Amino acid sequence: MSVIHPVILCGGSGTRLWPVSRKAVPKPFLPLVSEETLFQQAVRRVAGDGGFAPPMVVAGAAHADLIMAQWGDTPGARLVIEPAAKNTAPAIALAAALLPEDAVMLVCPSDHHIADTDAFRAAAYAAAALAREDYLVSFGIAADRPETGYGYLRRGEPLPGGYAIREFVEKPDLARAEAYLASGEYSWNGGIFAFRAGHLLAELAAHRPEMARLVAEAVAGGSTEGACFHPAPGPFAAIDGDSIDYAVMENTARAAMVPADMGWSDIGNWAALADALAGEADGAGNVARGAADLAGCSGVFAMTDGPRISAVGLSDICIIVANGEVLVTTRDGAQAVGKLPGALNQ
């Protein structure tokens, strides 16, 4: 069995984790859940197992130095530097064009947390097996709450190790999310994919021919410099960017999913990070990172890079002190942190 080629995407600004996450050092490159950064965890998740080739990372030039510093001793790792941010479809197509036609690529975001590496790998092997049969495979993340912030995948007929995708569903309202959860037919669309590289490019050419043409031009006119590949900026800049879901997954006749119950979180906001760290909570459900005195508090998440946090009587509040900024938000308010002046005007 041939190896799986990990493709790690480092796009996204992650302003909802401001003031820790900033433009210069965004979310993937921060040690949020453990002492390793989310990017380092993504790299390690596909290392030390004979089933995976060295990773190919796709990122903007601004983060190239961070990436090469953080991947450390990862022999054979490559970095594809996007000349512009064009969403996931062009980023994935770049990687596909640089891989052998029959390579199975496993596309992973770099800013998610996955607690159960074994479950992740098992799902990856199942997805790769379907990808070799020219399915375009999405991980269907086991939903454990009626989340309204994610897209959902609805299962269709069974396939070996997975299911056909019967329907892609946009972020639902709460009533529909609750119905999805109750039905057991729906999973979250977590943005993790497996494709045969040549097949992905063929599907892209069918559904987004102009994008496929410009990616091919950018690769043909690109240049290699050590571990880095620089696509030609002209054609890449001309691409009308789109997500892989919109550009390909929702248009193909061969969309499939593998179920994945692996302690996944997109760490999409401070409340999500608090949940991912619930194992560290005290008896009242408080989680503290750094110096914090929490008196009469419950469900508080307190994180500081220096100044002490003192809190009294709070419930379900996140307090973040970082980079000279102080953020205090309810769990519900955490979704809106990216719209604060501090997060917007960096």
Place this chain on the structure above:
Amino acid sequence: MSVIHPVILCGGSGTRLWPVSRKAVPKPFLPLVSEETLFQQAVRRVAGDGGFAPPMVVAGAAHADLIMAQWGDTPGARLVIEPAAKNTAPAIALAAALLPEDAVMLVCPSDHHIADTDAFRAAAYAAAALAREDYLVSFGIAADRPETGYGYLRRGEPLPGGYAIREFVEKPDLARAEAYLASGEYSWNGGIFAFRAGHLLAELAAHRPEMARLVAEAVAGGSTEGACFHPAPGPFAAIDGDSIDYAVMENTARAAMVPADMGWSDIGNWAALADALAGEADGAGNVARGAADLAGCSGVFAMTDGPRISAVGLSDICIIVANGEVLVTTRDGAQAVGKLPGALNQ
């Protein structure tokens, strides 16, 4: 009519306003409500009116420099430096012993806020008139809520400009506080007093003879140095300290009160300061001092000495950033701030 002699007490540690208030610069010496400090407001409240003599300030040595810097151009102001903190009765007795026997003294805490200076002065003149008749007079602060953090005064028979005090009540529980408020017979005991100096000393000698004797010794053995008077430390240190309420007011047959409705607050905690600043609130009841972005918040008090505060979705929360510390508390929790490790271990 002879003038009133203001005696301004600067005791108390004010740890409930930590981290702004600290041992080195406690509450009276901070510009909490306006650009003036509470102490400066206390001095100005009894200045510029021919009815008041220059103030006599009683304080510990640690704050002597702050006091003399903050009283600025106040001709004739004197500072009595307590050799030790012994609560209010010895502090007031020191001042009484330094004043002429027939002087009417007006004892004022230095860490309260009074919005209506005219009402304060009117109450002071009424209290002074009763004090000249050898009543021991307490200001009865108009109660506007069932506060459980204060002592109460119950009105007795009418006197000219005031009432005899029928009963002193310790901090009540909520049910009793609500009954007091409904009855209209009760006022808050705000710690503002008027006495004829010689009468106060005579009453102290009757009810706390040892304390009176030691205060007299400390004054007799004391020394003057410019505007400062230093009581003899030996006798003063031997005093068994007590409050003026316990030592004298609750024991005398001549306790009286004058009603005072003057926008009073003891600024006893962060919620009280927020209330005192309610006039500055935005449409949602938020008050901000310093850089603060409050999104979807109501009833939030945010105060910072530098770092920006960003908040989302909070209700009735106080956020204080000062001196490298970050405090977040509910309004109810504000009473407990003084027990936080940061406030205790300064």
